[in-house]
Amino acid sequence: MIYLGTLLFVIGCMALLDWRHRLFFFRRPVAATAVMVAGMIYFLGWDLWAIDLGIFLHRDSPLMTGIMLAPELPLEEAFFLFFLSYLTMVLFTGLVQLLTWRAGRHERTEAANGVSA
Template sequence: MPGVLYLLALLVSLTGMVVLDRRFGLFFWRAPVVAAAVLAIGVAFFLAWDLWGIGAGIFYRGETDFMTGLQLAPELPVEEVFFLTFLCYLFMNALQGVRMLLETRHTP
């Protein structure tokens, strides 16, 4: 069981992002096609960054009992895709949330 704890934590966190998004209409519930494209581009960018860092010898996979041990490429654990998805989704939800707050503050 410990080998999947990090992945489970990421999935729970992603679920939280979906719940917040749905509740407040932040990202996917505002513009699903654009949101899917932005999320895919963001994840692809950071995966490319990771692969560059791995190739340059800067990034490496840390050893822990909390990860599955499955790798998409040398030094690239499967959990990294879920983490990057969470990171991009969190940022887009937060950005849209701030925009919505600022709009409501400036509306008479």
């Protein structure tokens, strides 16, 4: 239960960051949802394939809920994959926004100094 609570907490932190800077879900919710659904399907499929090959195995832990979505696939794994995908998209869109802002700032500085491109 502690692991799921931690995942929910960090997902909430990512959502606050996303909301504050309008990075992903709060910029383009329909596109963001499509990206997250596609990512979740891909990563859950990957996990199920690895479980079938015997690569991923679940071990009981007092930190987890014990709820299984499929054999060897705990509930927490879905939340972890969501967090991983969300974190990636917030970092990517944040970097794009930062670079766009810096490029615009650089152009304004050049214009103010009388430098033309």
